[in-house]
Amino acid sequence: MERPLTQHLRKDNKPLSLKEYEQVGGYQALRKVVKMSPQEVQALVKDSNLKGRGGAGFSTGLKWSFVPMNAPKPKYLVANADEMEPGTFKDRILLEQTPHQLIEGMIIAAFAIQADQSFVFLRWAYKTAAQTILQAIHEAEAAGYLGKNILGSGFDLHMHLHTGVGRYMCGEETALLNSLEGKRATPRAKPPFPQVSGLFGRPTIVNNVETLCCLPHIVSHGAEWFKKLSLTQDAGTKIYGVSGKVKKPGAWELPMGVTLRELIEEHAGGMQDGLKFRGALPGGASTDFLVEEHLDVKMDFAGVAAAGSRLGTGTVVVLDDKTCPVGFVKNLEHFFAQESCGFCTPCREGLPWIEKILDSIDNGDGRPEDLKLLEAHTKLLGPGNTFCALAPGAMEPLQSALKYFREDFEKHINEKQCTYSKIMSTAV
């Protein structure tokens, strides 16, 4: 099984130095790219069927194609390294351990859209990654991979690291751009799309870290090779993760399209002793629950969508039978209510209300009519009713919990208490 993104990681989890990265073929793809035309690079990536790994799953090549090629400089390329979706920890590995792979991917992406300025927007909590990336940028500059006239091609690219100061909203690409401009991280109206008017009003592409890390390998081995890495229609490998009460939580690069069952039972070692699988969020906090009947769902964009959820970030959070689903969802809605940027009313007012209702139910003060109220909110805060995708994302785990774990909600209301142990007993 090929693991292009992670096969060269060091056993001690330390970052690959420039020399080590070059020894395993690093920056060879860039040497190839600078001899191609930007249009050829775009066509190659479009043919590879690479889809964004940040959650939306949009074709990367297609996204790039909206950048006006003849627009005057500056143009920007931004790596979205603001990994803040609860349950998600895949980009951390790439950022901390293989920084040059990201940088090479960024240079390739920048070349494809002819950007001359680039930023890594890194979340605040990733302290080790900040040092690793900064060091790698300096190494790449010294080696002539960044800066002016890269590898004698006449192509210039400058790279900067920006570390954030919190807020989930910064992961939304237009909010991220506002934050980079020194503003509150509120989303922008689209159109204009960032490809036309992004950072400082200039053409801009924002790509996820894992997406960018795929690029050197696509260039080196070709679009057909990349497609064949996958078990399904969606190309490539995917860094999947599992957290929750499984025996061996972790992250693994696997062919796109492995089943949820394989992830949980084989790679994560199955549930902890004495616990049963109850459900899982397949791709972070803002995805609908999958349950036992979905264990054989193929974890690619189409497969998870057909099961009524989203692949999202591909990092699974498992719910076991001794953990309260109402408390679980309450924790998620608390997060979303807190992280709402407050710009649009349904999200700002609706999410705290939902959290309060869930809190009442969890504390034994729920009323039978609360379930209808919650259901109504999943529509009122659903797609089309809010300015950005935060609130609709927040409604995904809620609407599916009301469907799959309804008896738990009803039991809380009827018995006026939570029958699960209030504080989850675990290894801690």
Place this chain on the structure above:
Amino acid sequence: MLSTEEIKGIEEAIGVVPYKKAACIEALKVVQQHRKWISDESLKEVAGYMEMSAEELDSVATFYNLIFRQPVGRHVILVCDSISCWVMGQEKLKEKLNERLQIDYGQTTKDGRFTLLPNPCLGTCDCAPAIMVGNDLYRNIKMDGLDEILNKYE
């Protein structure tokens, strides 16, 4: 008065962006690094330097949870309260911290040693529960290992 070091840090950030105001978050970060938090006085100084009104800068400062507009202790403890950590016993961990430090979220110990804050996902969900103390990340925390962590900080 902004110190020479602070000005140097702010100027570096300004050099990367097309106009001064765009570096205001960086400027707040630089000053917070030196002063631990952003007082009203600090805010006014930064705003003046960045050619912004204090109100405009405050609208940015108060948006971001890791710009501290209230005094904090020598070490800020961030407890991940997101889903994977919650499943793995974060509430129990939080209670233990409350008991051990005699403070709740948003409070600072009387000796000014620790401030306790909740924080969304620290991105280390396979090693839950996790906390950060200052810049240091601690994962797979066991209740009996908590004192050892806290004792490292004066």
